[in-house]
Amino acid sequence: xxxxxxxxxxxxxxxxxxxxxxxxxxxxxxxxxxxxxxxxxxxxxxxxxxxxxxxxxxxxxxxxxxxxxxxxxxxxxxxxxxxxxxxxxxxxxxxxxxxxxxxxxxxxxxxxxxxxxxxxxxxxxxxxxxxxxxxxxxxxxxxxxxxxxxxxxxxxxxxxxxxxxxxxxxxxxxxxxxxxxxxxxxxxxxxxxxxxxxxxxxxxxxxxxxxxxxxxxxxxxxxxxxxxxxxxxxxxxxxxxxxxxxxxxxxxxxxxxxxxxxxxxxxxxxxxxxxxxxxxxxxxxxxxxxxxxxxxxxxxxxxxxxxxxxxxxxxxxxxxxxxxxxxxxxxxxxxxxxxxxxxxxxxxxxxxxxxxxxxxxxxxxxxxxxxxxxxxxxxxxxxxxxxxxxxxxxxxxxxxxxxxxxxxxxxxxxxxxxxxxxx
Ligand SMILES: Cc1cc2nc3c(=O)[nH]c(=O)nc-3n(C[C@H](O)[C@H](O)[C@H](O)COP(=O)(O)OP(=O)(O)OC[C@H]3O[C@@H](n4cnc5c(N)ncnc54)[C@H](O)[C@@H]3O)c2cc1C
Numbered sequence: 001x002x003x004x005x006x007x008x009x010x011x012x013x014x015x016x017x018x019x020x021x022x023x024x025x026x027x028x029x030x031x032x033x034x035x036x037x038x039x040x041x042x043x044x045x046x047x048x049x050x051x052x053x054x055x056x057x058x059x060x061x062x063x064x065x066x067x068x069x070x071x072x073x074x075x076x077x078x079x080x081x082x083x084x085x086x087x088x089x090x091x092x093x094x095x096x097x098x099x100x101x102x103x104x105x106x107x108x109x110x111x112x113x114x115x116x117x118x119x120x121x122x123x124x125x126x127x128x129x130x131x132x133x134x135x136x137x138x139x140x141x142x143x144x145x146x147x148x149x150x151x152x153x154x155x156x157x158x159x160x161x162x163x164x165x166x167x168x169x170x171x172x173x174x175x176x177x178x179x180x181x182x183x184x185x186x187x188x189x190x191x192x193x194x195x196x197x198x199x200x201x202x203x204x205x206x207x208x209x210x211x212x213x214x215x216x217x218x219x220x221x222x223x224x225x226x227x228x229x230x231x232x233x234x235x236x237x238x239x240x241x242x243x244x245x246x247x248x249x250x251x252x253x254x255x256x257x258x259x260x261x262x263x264x265x266x267x268x269x270x271x272x273x274x275x276x277x278x279x280x281x282x283x284x285x286x287x288x289x290x291x292x293x294x295x296x297x298x299x300x301x302x303x304x305x306x307x308x309x310x311x312x313x314x315x316x317x318x319x320x321x322x323x324x325x326x327x328x329x330x331x332x333x334x335x336x337x338x339x340x341x342x343x344x345x346x347x348x349x350x351x352x353x354x355x356x357x358x359x360x361x362x363x364x365x366x367x368x369x370x371x372x373x374x375x376x377x378x379x380x381x382x383x384x385x386x387x388x389x390x391x392x393x394x395x396x397x398x399x400x401x402x403x404x405x406x407x408x409x410x411x412x413x414x415x416x417x418x419x420x421x422x423x
Pocket of ligand 1 (some may be wrong): 004012013014015016018029035036038041042043044056059060062063064217228229230250259261262263266284285361363364365389390391392399400401402403404
């Protein structure tokens, strides 16, 4: 491939980090090419039609919060934002499977957390003083396991903090990075309910984050090459000089750049000596083809159950279980039966199991512990034209869509800034 006059940018990987980088660079005067190893863009954020369930499912239900400004700006830029739905206020219903108790935590929109002072809005059986450690978390400087920074016991922890941090960090919260947990609180809770509204993709994550991006990019002349796996990077004179795709080699010109937006384990294989997070955690999702009762909230936290979060969409009910290695070797039928029993109880539906599908993502995210967080590399590399992107790079956030999209934006901006300085 020949470079355009302004230089080409080769984006390796069409996950959200790679797509965000390409969206940022599209129309910048550079030739942008995306190379994706698989047949489908989206990476760990993808929707597809599942024959067994007889419907479109997501590999995992993805929640974004209204404070995830990069994710929302990206969805708006590509025209996908209309597919995100959520309540007008930040409300989180919960059910305790052990006692069948139900309550809803209702944040107030403004920055001052007066919801904490209102018994009807805060977590039942908690006192105002219980919430103070959350404020301390925001200022955590040295990274430590959460258990060393706050009390990981008691009603507030069990009924609010643990479910949220388990979902966001994808590790048992006591072992999770206090710094990453603090970043979450700083960017959402500390900004008030206006930054905490839960948003879900009504028709699947592909329709919000992936399909519109592909249309947006194609309309701007970006080439998207699927089933085009990068096998090796060739280096010379402090830069990448060639991309090796096995059946094709692409020589890079003096102004050409590369954004490596592949998962951590793939990046470390392509860049020997690169330090990356090396411990990963799984997420399990079960999708049922069934209608939830009308007006049931789109998202419910489940305490003392096997299920952790229940998502209700028209014609589809999905359950997410984080840090789910303990479930991966259970027979699939048993998983489906166990989860459906809980779903039926929470929603008041018949016990008969509807059509279902289970998606096990074994390396869903890196384990957000202090040790793994310390291994995240910056976007810049020792090679002048090679930049890293991905939810595992040093974004200061756990492995989320927000992290992936910010990393892609940053890699694209570094290329644009470099070109400005050179000019
Ligand atoms: C089940 C599940 C549930 C989740 N839930 C949430 C949620 O609720 N909220 C949230 O914010 N985040 C959630 N996440 C995390 C979110 O999906 C990820 O943070 C994000 O999708 C990562 O994007 P990425 O671009 O960094 O990586 P990836 O999506 O992994 O993209 C990397 C791409 O590179 C490609 N690739 C790999 N090697 C090569 C190669 N050699 N050549 C070319 N291409 C290559 C891969 O095929 C892939 O398409 C969830 C993740 C999972 C798995």
